[in-house]
Amino acid sequence: MEFVVRTWSAGARLGSMQLAAGVQMETPTLLLLTRKGLPAFIPPDLLQNLHPDARACQVSPLHFLDSPSASIVETAGGLHKFVSMTGFGMVALARDSLMDESNGEASSKLGAAFETTSGRRVVGPAKYMEIVNACKPDLWVSLPDEVPTWAAEKRNRLSVDRTLQWLDHCLSLQPAERGNRCLGVVVGSASLDERIRSAEQTATRNVVGFSLGGFGLGEDASQRALQMDAVIAKLPKEKLRHTSGLGLPEEVLQAVEAGVDVFDSIYPFMLTKGGYAMTFPLNMENSPGNLDTQPSASELAYIGSDSAKMNLRSVAYRLDKSPLVVGCKCYTCQRHTRAYIHHLINTHEMLSQTLLEIHNTYHYLEFFKAIRDAIKADKFLAFRNWFTSTRKETRVHSPASKSPTLVLH
Structure with missing residues (x-):
């Protein structure tokens, strides 16, 4: 993956992103929401000519825990070939719709709990990377431990420590022959100090970009703006920045002004439904x-x-x-x-x-x-x-x- 910043305007930046699949896109841009690699209602033949910018999709590795399994996708040659989307970029990231409000101590060594079609499942870095490596995405986001804004200080601090540990574990399981394609997650919930610590520590890792996690989980707009500015100030300017959970146009504009480059959003899907x-x-x-x-x-x-x-x-x-x-x-x-x-x-x-x-x-x-x-x-x-x-x-x-x-x- 290659990323270059072209120009700036009032904090917002225009960039160019080249994915491994040969897809080149200008940023800020949107990743299309998918279920198991395909948009919910648009067939692949119509997707080809939908829009010149409809060339990259967001896919959740959690969709391949059961059916189809990661081994089936791997046998097919990766996600691009499995869903017949060889001309599209695929970005793998996991985000839970239901945040764990417990202290998190019991599962700290196991992984993060996610809501799936087969119930609530705990997924650790090893299982997560097994699925990611089978899918062969153009970019993938490290396994996060996100908590809502009302989480206790101890739980939030554990969230940052755990996310950093999992980032290191995920990076160690990344196939060397496929190159570095990891976006490191920055978390920290409502604590500005913890977000800054997470950003500073993640910036020291060998990642190609960053995913700003923990947003869209109860924070107000003014709090979000302060946290984004503080976090981005600690990240290298030349690397890609992504965020999840911000779908409304006003939220997108706020994040773009802070310097975010890539978004994924359920907003179009929810309106359609x-x-x-x-x-x-x-x-x-x-x-x-x-x-x-x-x-x-x-x-x-x-x-x-x-x-x-x-x-x-x-x-x-x-x-x-x-x-x-x-x-x-x-x-x-x-x-x-x-x-x-x-x-x-x-x-x-x-x-x-x-x-x-x-x-x-x-x-x-x-x-x-x-x-x-x-x-x-x-x-x-x-x-x-x-x-x-x-x-x-x-x-x-x-x-x-x-x-x-x-x-x-």
Whole structure:
């Protein structure tokens, strides 16, 4: 893996990342969320032409604990060949949806506990690296021990010590012939001192980049900004920086301003599952000029939509012949209408999720492209200020009640 920083704008940086699979991408960029190496609803043939930036995927090694097993993937020649995605980059990382709130003493020598399809499993560095080495990813993130912000000081300190020990163990199990492809995890939860210690110690290891762990686990935005700035100040500027758990556009912009290069996010997937299409504006020049001509917040709330997303389940779109977003060049918007997708959703057709995920993934990749364009033009701060001003919380009155309802974009 090769990474080069090209230019900066207000803390944000534009880079170029070359993966071992021959995939070259500009950063900041998004890794596509996958289940066992493939996006949830988009088939590989459509993924090939979805978007020029749809070339790298995030995969969890935990998906290969049971079926299919790591030995099956290894026999197939690695994950790229197993899922027929040889032209794509694969980044392996494990992150748990349920954090262990115990003191962690009992399992400290065994590994981290993860929620899997076969129940809660403890995975140690040896098992983790067995799966990673079988998958042969372009990059892999070391095994983390992440704890939420409410974890006790003792538990948090143990988390940092354990993550560093596991990093050393994982590095010792990395095949020498495949080269160094490890991103070391930086943890520390709510403690600024522990995050700094974790960053300083991880920076001394032989890694190609860093994964900022423990975010999106209960911290507030101002706390996150302080911690990110402090951690990144301790990391080498020439190495790649990745983070998990930050999916909302505002969170992405905050991390980009701090200097993060690569993201993975469940945001497009969750909107797709809910029957929503992304609609938020993407550049300052083409943003709506006269807000008086736009639907009011109360009108949007009545149909379950807002200025950032559209609820395609609503009967309001039953006869709407418009594309999801006027001017969008994705496969869905070029070929289908809101009315058709509304029909597919309400008749429980699987095609609805495929078409929605294509649009939502395309729209979100366009958001990252807009960020890179703003950095190139040295207008990132202006772009962030404009974007967040269009996404402020709006208080509206629900049609069924006189009490105000908070609509979050």
